[in-house]
Amino acid sequence: MDSCGLITGKGQQVPLKNVEVEVQVKGCIAMVTSVLRYVNEEELSVEAVFAFPLPAEAALCHFSAKVAEEEVVAEVQEKQKARELYDDALSSGQQAFLLEESDESSDIFRLTVGSLPPKTSAAVTLIYVIELKVEADQGLRFCLPAVLNPRYAPSNIDTANVPQVAGVPSSAVPYTLSLRVLITSPIPVSKVESNCSLEPLTYLNTARTQAKVSLSPGHKFDRDVELLLYYQEAHRPTAIVEAGLKNAKPGSLMGDTVVMLSLCPEFPPEVTSSFGKRGEFIFLMDQSGSMSGSSIRSAQETLLLLLKSLPLGCYFNIYGFGSSFRSFFARSVEYTQNTMEEAMRKVEAMEANMGGTEILKPLENIYGQAYLPNHPRQVFVFTDGEVWNTKEILDLVRAHAPSHRCFTFGIGQGASTALISGMAKEGRGIAQFITSSDRLQLKVMQSLSLALQPSVVDISVKWTLPEGVSVTTLSPPLNVLFQGQRAVLYAQLTGESSVSNEGTVALHYSLAETPVTNQLSFCLKPAEDTGLAVHRLAARAVIQSLEREEREKKDASLREKVVELSVQAGVSSAFTAFLSIHKGSGQPVKGPLLKRALPVAQKRECAGINLNNVYFGWSGALDRSGGCEEVDGAYDDPGVMEFGCRFTGCEEVDGAYGDPGVMEFGCRFEDFLETDGHFGSGAEPYVQKESYLELVSLQKAAGYWDMNTDLLNVFSRTEEELVQQKPRQVDSAVWATVLALIWLHGFKAAQQEEWRFIAMKATSWIQSQKVGNLSECVQAGNALLGCQVKEECLGL
Structure with missing residues (x-):
């Protein structure tokens, strides 16, 4: 009886019936309201336990419960005290609701619905706010996580307080989801895309600055719901100024004005188009059992593209990890034709057969190796993110951040946002999430493009405010900037000015030894009511910084600061919990409550093959x-x-x-x-390998192709046809390389972001050969392949 809660053929049921979600998007901030409806259809009182994911960056700021017609709003309290009060309430016959963040991972929450009487319904409402991240195509990504994968716990982790998650196939998830999104923005809304079926986007005004969209009816809560919101001219700096609470303590975070700045640095074109030739690139690939099937195949193809895209003169290595780890080379090796070919053979032999997901040990091994002079280290981590020692991993990455950058990729449904986003944030890189509809190669090449950019150094922020107004920066210091990526700063403004309502912030940094300044002016007068969303996001940023510092120093005073700010702002933390207590029958509960663990959609594996929902x-x-x-x-x-x-x-x-x-x-x-x-x-x-991946695999490390049978098969041409069309006195490798470039531009233009560096290497190699009749080559190649690619499009 203690382990039931799954839907089975025997008719055992769980009390969660449906989930209703309403998302209010204002610019780049989303306020998410979720209502979870429970019904106890059993003959005895139950205690329902529901472990579920939330984005790690979210600021959970409201929790309430309604039983019958009575609704009680929960209060934030110190976690251990809340647990004790919850137990006391149940033992005295009261109904109680406890919501707490996992001790090990900030993206897992545990909701306990206590002493729900027979045939009684309850509705639990929770609200969180989150800053929407910018994708490479300038879309704002919102994800409502539904899938909670089993988390791998190393032997040194105490799993006593780890939520035990019941997993079922997606077809057997016993509750449904309805989701509505209302978008308000000063910039017109272009479109909304999703991995799930949506009702048509409806505009609410002629300016298209307000719109609504919803999931199609009948959606099962069996996969992460991902939305991409596109605005016109989204890539521009903005400032949101929000007034504090009138009855809050003056000088406190919740009492003062808070500003949220979104800065979008613009790099000179010569920097963004440059192709660096230095760097140490380490690719850390998850080979645990959960990566089997299509995930490991996609990872192999991605590594192929990465290996072909690296510049001559750099260094590289590849690690595979599971319960243990192994590296292709004892230490990073120089990128040459021989080392590339050896790595490719090993990539083709990779399998998802290395057991669990132990990412800490290979990271320790990587960081323990000496750094190469003048070759900045870039670590690319690929995983489905199923670990319980998230905070320990993040602390390790942060400790080595001054000497490396970390780019992360969460693969598939249920990847941990705390791990994937956290490692990238601590490692001064970018996080990418690859769901079933995404192409891993595209996002990886976008990140490689950023990794090849010169590092931005000497970042500083200077505020210019009128007399009488002072500023306290709430965000951690900026330590990374990338072209096309948004940098967000939160700051607390104290005092008022009778002189001016305008402030200015200037972002200074050095790029390729050149000083750069970006400046933004903004009005100090608070905007329309935003429901304290900015204050709560700022509080969450401060809380996470204090939590990191507390883990490093083990300072009890820092823990007290977290609890104090969490209670003051009404925002979740690792050391607090939300508690709601209802009056019940007043009769003490005799004997233990029946516990029902609510299932979530989950990855499943059968005979070594990943069924992934x-x-x-x-x-x-x-x-x-x-x-x-x-x-x-x-x-x-x-x-x-x-x-x-x-x-x-x-x-x-x-x-x-x-x-x-x-x-x-x-x-x-x-x-x-x-x-x-x-x-x-x-x-x-x-x-079967895609023709274009076959073409990529044939490229040499220096950037050229040899004319051979495999290349002829990609072009679907005979050797005789190629010989007839080849211009006189043109080297065979030059001819093959020109044809490869024309084929890529002519037939795979839609995937250009993936093969951009491969083409750049090829172009550079051709230019180094000083070909006299290059225009004739391009003309002949177009005629042979049936294309109309212009010479300037090839970069020649």
């Missing part, structure tokens, strides 16, 4: 006579099938198979390698 579409039990294995004496999980079965041996139910040929995210059964009529246990899916 995949279900097969059958609506009933599987026919054992066809080779499908019975599990635990019952077919109580119809959404998952054992590999090793013949698909033809599965029983038709209700006259239909649903759509057995298509999995949830577009994978098909034929992706899996068939052996003797069976889909063998643990077989890796077979996918």
Whole structure:
């Protein structure tokens, strides 16, 4: 009875029925209101436990519970005190609700609904605010996480307080989600895109500065809901000035005015288009079991692109990690044709067979190696982010931030925002999240472009304010700036001025040994009411800084400061919790409450193949006579099938198979390698390499191609055709390289961001050959391949 809570064929139920979410977006800030509705359909009182993810950057600022017609707003209290009061309330017959952040990871919360009487309903409301991050294409990304993957806990982690998460296939998640988004912006809204089905975007005014959109009806809360919001002219600096609470203590954060500045530095074109030839690039690839199937294949293709895109003269190494780790080379090696080919052979042999996700040890090994003079270290981390020692990892990355940059990639549903975003933030890099609809290669090459930019140094911020107004910076000091990326600063403004209502902030930094200044002027008069969203985001930034400092110094006074600010601002922290207590029957509870763990959609693995929220579409039990294995004496999980079965041996139910040929995210059964009529246990899916990836794999480290049979196959041309069209006195490698460039521009223009550095290397190599009849080469290449690519488009 203590472990139930899953939907099974035996009819056991959980009390969470549906989740309603309303998102109010104002510029680059989102306020998210979630209502979770519970119904206890059992005959006895229950205690429902629901562990769920929230973005690590979110400031959770409201929690209330409504039982019958009575609603009580929770108060923020010191965590241990809140737990004790919760237990006392239950023992005295009261209903209580406790919401707390995980001790180990700031993106996991645990909601405990205590003493919910039989046949009683309850509605829990929680509100958080979050700053929306800018993607490379200038879209603002909002993600409502739904999937909570099992977190790998190293042996030194105490898992006593780790929330035990019940996982079910997406088809068996017993509650639904409705989501509405209202967008208000001074800039017109262009469009909204999502990985889920949306109702049409509706504009609420002719200026298109207000709009609304919602999920299509019937959505199952079985995957992360990702929205990309696009504004016209989004890439410009902004300032939001917000008034404090009138009844708050003067001089306190909540009593003073707070300003949120979004600065968008513009780098000179000669810097952004330059192709650096120095650097040490280390690629840390997750090879744990959860990366199997399409994830590891995509990772291999990505490493191929990265290896081909690196400049001659740099250094590199590749690590694979799981429960243990191994590196391709004992230490980073110079990038040459030989080392590149050796690395490529090892990449092709990579498998997701290294057990759990232990990322701390390989990072310690990387940081323990001597740094190469004049070759700044750039670490690229690829993982689905399932660890419990997140804070320990972030502390390690921060300790080595002065000597390296860290770029991170969260792969698939449920990747930990605390880990992925935290490592990039502490390591002065950029975080990217790759969901099922994204192309990993594109985002990785975008990050490589940033990594090849010169480091911005000597960053400082100077405020110019009228007399009578002073400023206290609330954000940590800026330590990284990238072209196209937004830098956000929070500051507290104390006092008033009768002279002027205008302030100025100047951002100074050095780029490629050249001093640069960006300046923004803003009005000190507070804008319209923003619901204290800016204050709470600023408070969250201060709290996270204090928490990091407390972990380093183990200073009790810092912990007290966190609790004080958390209570004052009504914002969650690692040391506080939200507690709501309702009057109950007044009768002490006799014996333990029945505990029901609520399930979330979760990654599943079967026979070594990652099913990652995949279900097969059958609506009933599987026919054992066809080779499908019975599990635990019952077919109580119809959404998952054992590999090793013949698909033809599965029983038709209700006259239909649903759509057995298509999995949830577009994978098909034929992706899996068939052996003797069976889909063998643990077989890796077979996918033919894309023609353009085949072309990329044939490029030499120096940037050129040799003319050979494999290249002819990519072009779909015969050797005779190439010889006939080749201009006189043109070297075979030059001819092959010109054709490769024309083919990329002519047939793969949509993926140009991925092969941009590959083309730059090829162009530089051709120019170094001092070809006399280059225009003739381009003309002949166009004629041969049936393209119309101009010479200037090739960069020649």
